[in-house]
Amino acid sequence: MSVPEASGTTVSDEKIEHTIDVRGIATHLFEAGSPAAPPLLYLHGTSLGNLWLDYHRAMAQRFHVFAPDMPGFGLTPRPDWMRDMSDYTLYLRDLLDTLGLDKPFFVGHSLGGWMAVEVAVWYPERVGKLVLSNAAGIRVKGSPIADLFAMNPAELLGTIFEDLSAAAPLIPPEITTDYLLAAFRERTTLASLAWNPSYDPKLERRLARVTCPTLIIWGANDRLIPPVYGDRFHELIAGSRLVKLAGTGHMPMFEQPEAWSRPIIEFLSEQA
């Protein structure tokens, strides 16, 4: 692959860890799966960068998975000028070019779902199929997205998880200054993107521009982004499919990695 490396590459049996230069942004990502398999770009939700877990592995069984840390999350820095979703949409197009991906599948969770659907709106020719899981990006009046900025860590975990034991990969062995500073930085990135408005006021109208096959998958008990948001995406994206997973909420890939990845893999494996 002729990807420009910003720093070293680490190869394990399972995945490759790179830091690549995306128009000046040193982007950290994991890559896994057969290079011969269809490419899949996984866009994480807020503060869920720099992770490689069972749900990633499940997708890598069938696809050539790229899981970058979005700028401001994980190990990818955010330049100060990167302040709204349009910057991320352009960045993602640059990322596709840098990785040499013409038209990969996009799977986006939460904030990453918002990013994925923006790319599908603006660059429909670059998105093979779209999967939105518990995605942000729109507003459903009367059903506000919960104010996670007002929550302490325990309240936040209690809101997004049904089963707190599934949150183990997110809980550091020790709360260090570095950890708190990184958390502050990631929340600042989210605030920059989504304090007010916490959605893209024009996105609802523009969802009609999404032309690729689309799957919407949602934890039925999501208390952060209520399932009615999934209904609305389903309604506004022509031909989309909607799957709701019982017994889980905002973090289905943590709580039910198998039940979450199976319909996604099936959907992405279908021939057009």
Next chain:
Amino acid sequence: MNRLQFHYFHLMPWPYLPEDFDEKYDSSWVTLPNSIYDPQKGHALYNRYFDEIERADKLGWDSVIVNEHHQNAYGTMPSPNIMAAVLTQRVKRAKIGIVGNALPLHDDPLRVAEEIAMLDVISGGRIISGFVRGTGMEYFSYNMNPTVSRERMNEAHDLIIQAWTRPGPFAFEGEHYNYRYVNIWPRPIQQPPPIWLPGTASLETIDFAAAHKYPYMTVFMTMEQRKMAYNLYRRIAEEKYGYEAQPEQLAFCVPVLVAETDEIAMRDGEKYIMWLFNKGLKVRPEFNFPPGYISERSFLGVLKSGVWQQREKPGFKELLDTGVIIVGSPSTVVEKLAYLTDELHAGMLVTGGHVGDVPDYLVLRNQELMAKEVMPHFREKPIKSEPRPVEISSGS
């Protein structure tokens, strides 16, 4: 003793909190139900507070001060310029401070420039204009993005100063504020009205104040924190901006309760001042520090100070011992203020007599004892030019 200015600050709190406030509510800001506010009682309360301020004027305070806070019981002045307008008709002699307008919260800082200009003209040039960013809580209450707070603060400041002092019309081309025609009518009498900056020791605010030679006001901090903040101000003034900071640039906002004896003062202080810390300033930490409201560097400072993890609030004795509050007989209070004037070389005291549900006769006692038995010690003496402060704290 060095000279000290006395500024009478009123927060106009809502003291009538329910009996079960401590157990039932985790914040007196943002989410405290406004059904607790009773407009009829509010009518009487506002007027009582105006009376108190009017007395401060008559007793010889240098200024009376109001401020801006939103959706809380700590201070019921969402529009401080309205309060200042009332005071122009009540306060005949003292200056009138608005410390301050929370600039980044508003999309139209030109309105602030206009209102302060109006007040300055109405009052005959008696306005002090503080500028603040607003507390973290207000970024929730106004749904304003905290990550651009400081940029908006600096830009609104530049716009307002220009609106006051540059002949209009002219264009202002900012990142957050953009005007084709800046041309305010009326213009202020003072060119410009004096600016104050209150703060809680962030490097960015201290640097900004020092750069413009604005008085920097430390708010509810320990004596040690104030000392560090003043040292930092002086060091930045000298090393970065090439001048020596004067006492009039270093202000301290501190609750002071003075009574006939130390014993009486302690009894009343413990009874009334704690309202401020236990109820008025009861805030969810998440409201206090929204993401991006302070820089990473300042956040690191907050982490190191231990404030972030601190769940146990300091009690009366600790607040007293660390100098967050000053309580005592006139001679005790004089002694403590003298530490600030003579050791820390700060020259402006900002304090009020009204905390929480303190009864009016005690407000009056505080005002009179301050005016008659404390103030005279700090009046009509030249400010010592030597020795100038030399201590420079490496940790600041």
